[in-house]
Amino acid sequence: MRTGEPLPAVGEVLTALATGLWHWDTATELVTVDAEAARLLGLPAEARTLTQAQARARLHPVDWNEITGVVTLAVSEQTLAEVRIRVMDEHGRIIRVVRSRSKPTYDRRTRSFQLIGTLQEVTEPTPGTPAGRSAVTGDWRRSREAFLLDAGRALAEARSTQEVLRVAAGLSMPGFSPAELAVFGVQGDQLTVIGHHGPELSEEPPFTQMPLDTDYPAAEVVRTGRAVYLSTPEQYKSRYPVSWPLAAHYHRRSWAYLPLTAGGRTMGTWLAVFNYPVAFTPDERAVLATVARMLAQALSRAGAAETERALTDDLQRSMLPTLGPQIPGMRVAARYVPTGGGLQVGGDWYDMIPLPGGSSRTRSGDGRFALVIGDVQGHDVRAAGLMAQLRIALRAYASEGHRPDAVLSRASRFLHGMGGADSADLRFATCLYVEVDPATGILEIARAGHPDPAIRMADGTVLTRPTEGGLPLGIDPDADYPTTRILLEPDETMMLCTDGLIETGGHDLETGWRRIRTILEEHKGDLEELADALVQGVHGPSSHHTTGPLADRREDDIAVLLLCRPSEGSPDAVIVQPSVRRTVLSVAQTAPERVAAARQQLRELLHDWASPDQIDSAVLLLSEMLTNVLVHTDSDALLRAEVRGEKGDRRMRVEVTDPSDDLPHRRRPGELASSGRGLLLIELLAHAWGVDPQGEGKTIWFELYESDDSDIPVAP
Known part of the structure; x- marks a missing residue:
């Protein structure tokens, strides 16, 4: 071009550079292209206007979706929109790759975009060449899409703010x-740092807490949302001269500050810092902006879930008692873990109630007290409310001096009345009420x-203790709740728990x-440690003590009460030591099915x-003795079984007592007789046996010796 000649038209220059012009208006859904842009799109080289659908048909579907994301990002950041696009022919084959650069604007009135930009062909490496293989291996689209999928999945699964921050810290872009x-x-x-990943700092960073009007990029992002x-570093210094001296101390080269926006509100800033210069191309900005949006959504979800969990935990903890001073002669420990899953308020509870007596003894003295544990049906606010009212009612009935059966009968009528006339609103509750006499156990x-x-x-053996029972509270206002009396021996521990x-x-x-049962048998330690071990055995390590959350993924409330009667010299006892092992169980005339429970109790005791054969013999003889009482008397039977001595040289003694004065006698049944063999079996299978008359009634007993079974017949 000679000096003084007029400059060529812009269109001529762009054509000479193989660059086309295009204009896209989303309001009219029309795309206007010049001749060069039409050629790059695989159309005849002449200016034309296309519909949005016609233009979209010439582009790879994935790249079309990419354009919409990049345009939105460019508008929010007030930057150019740059994207690489694969152009396709009528048969769906890729014919070339072009780079689009445009300046988008947004009309809030019509809610539409207008873009004016350029198209220019990008030379791709020849397939099969080293450059081509490198391009395939490092395909930026594929790696970016895989990264965003993985990041989105990981952030979606994070349940707490700390989990979200850990995921964000581990992202490899x-x-x-x-x-x-x-x-x-x-x-x-105030702007404050809530999460950080990188080299440990020897001193507190200067950006830990600062006013939002500070001349600092993160504060500006929160104020503007951009x-x-x-x-x-030169860009940082020129734009933020006030805060630059603080940032210069760390010798970084590039910085990206992204808004964390959720629900139309900017809740914070995400900062990515680099040790090398980064140009922050549109592709890189798109990745960072997408991660920031996902991070903001994850933090918003986690914050809402944590608020709900805190409300649930505080609500239920406020309804639970503290155990207060320990009782002389007894040790008590409790644990309560609320359920997870937002406002899933449960109805589990426990309580410890001082009982009235003939002296001035109180909870901190030697007086009697009651332990209560229960579970109201449901996991909602109504269940928690009913639990609180039922707990108050139980405390009132117990404080009036009623016996355990009367306390539960009154509580059942109270809960049934809470349902009103609407049977669909009726709730029930399970409950276990234990009246404790510390002086006697x-x-x-x-x-x-x-x-x-x-x-x-005391020796670590664990038995379930079958007790008489009735219907859950609230189902039948006239239900009966029979009482079972047991003795807690020195160094024994009783566990009460809800089904969670x-x-x-x-x-x-x-x-x-x-x-x-395995946890109870294998644990070595005091009562508090045992309570922790029970809960941790279900959910893993705990960060709470008596109350508080454990893990976020919980299925049901958990309430646990432990009562220990330590012997002298073992004040904190949950101590495994050789001792007498015994069980006591009553079998009523009206509940013959408890014979099976008695057999199971004896098997667990042994x-x-x-010798398995001796166990079978003992269970057979016990069944004969209990059945004899139920069939030949009008009375209930009381089982007492005891194991004494060192393992390998122990003695088993089983007693069945009834209030009848009729003594058993040996009979000679015929071959076809269906009864009359009880004493014969005892005489054959037991090492020793006898009948002891009592003041009222009698006790029949037998003994077996662990070290001497060679000449004893076994049960057929």
């Missing part, structure tokens, strides 16, 4: 790797549809109980007995 990541949150009018990209138990208590004996402890983790009552 394709093509560029930040040396440091930070998340800023807003507390009032990202800030600083590719070089006698426990009187009434049960309303609740799991039976378990006893851990047993059935959590997909277990049923049988398999869940085996898991809990779980480590050396």
Whole structure:
């Protein structure tokens, strides 16, 4: 071009550079292209106007979606929109790759975009060449899409703010790797660091807490809702001269500050810092902006869930008592874990109630007290409200001096009345009420549809203790709740729990109980440690003590009460030591099915007995003795079984007592007789046996010796 000649038209220059012009108006859905742009799109080289659908048909579907995302990002950041596009022919084959650069504008009135930009062909490496293989291996689209999918999945699964921050810290972005990541949150009018990943700082960073009007990029992002990209230290220094001296101390080269926006509100800033210069191309900005949006959504969800959990935990903890001073002669420990899943307020509770007596003894003295544990049906606010009212009612009935059966009967009528006339609104509750006499160790138990208590004996043996029971509270206002009396021996521990402890983790009552029984038998330590071990055995390590959350993924509330009667010299006892092992169980005339429970109790008592044949013999003889009482008298039977001595040289003694004065006598039944063989079997199978008349009634007993079974017949 000679000096003084007029400059060529812009269109001629662009054509000479193989660059086309195009204009896209989303309001009219029309795309106007010049001749060069038409040629690059695989059309005849002449200017024309296309519909949006016609233009879209010439582009790869994935790239069309990419254009919409890049345009939105460019409008929010007030930057150019740049994207690479694969052009396709009528048969769906890629004919070339072009780069589009445009300046988008947004009309808020019509809610439409207008873009004016250029198209220019991009030379791709020849397939099969080293450059081509490198391009395939490092395909930026594929790696970026895979990264965003993985990041989105990981952030969606994060349940707490700390989990979200850990996921964000572990992100490995394709093509560029930040040396440091930070998340800023807003507390009032202050900007504060809520998460940081990178080299440990020897001193507190200067950006930990600052006013929102500070001349600092993160604060500006919160104020404006727009990202800030600083590719070089010079850019940082020129735009933010006040805060630059603080940032210069860390010798970084590039910074990206992204808004964390959720629900139309900017809740903070995400910072990515680099040790090398980063140009922050549109592709890189798109990746960072997408991660920032996902991070903001994850933080918003986690914050809402944590608020709900805190409300649930505070609500239920406020309804639970503290155990207060320990009782002389007894030790008590409790744990309560609320359920997870937002406002899933449950109805589990426990309580410890001082009982009136003939002296001035109080909870902190030697007086009697009651332990209560229960579970109201449902996991909602109504269940929690009913639980609180039922707990107050039980305390009132117990404080009036009623016996355990009367306390539960009155509580059942109270809960039934709470349902009103609407049967659909009726709720029931399971409950276990234990009246404790610390001086004697006698426990009187009434049960309303609740799991039976378990006893851990002094030598570590664990037995479930079958107790008489009635319907859950609230179902039948006239239901009866018979009382079972047992003796808690020195160094024995009783466990009461709700079904959440047993059935959590997909277990049923049988398999869940085996898991809990193993923990009880194998634990060595004091009562508080045992309570922790029971809960941790179900959910893993705990960060709470008596109350508080454990894990976020919980299935049901858990309430656990432990009562220990320490012997002298073992004030904190949950101590395994050789001792007498015994069980006591009553079998009523009206409940012959408890004969099966008695047989099971004896088997559990003899779980480590050396000879299985002797166990079978003992169970057979017990069944004969109990059946004899139920058939030949009008009275109830009381079973007492005891194991004494060192393992391998122990003695088993089984007694059945009834109030009848009629003594058993040996009979000679014929071959076809269906009864009359009880004493014959005892005489054949037992090492020793006898009948002891009492003041009222009698006791028939037998003994078996663990070390001497060679000449004893076994049960057929």
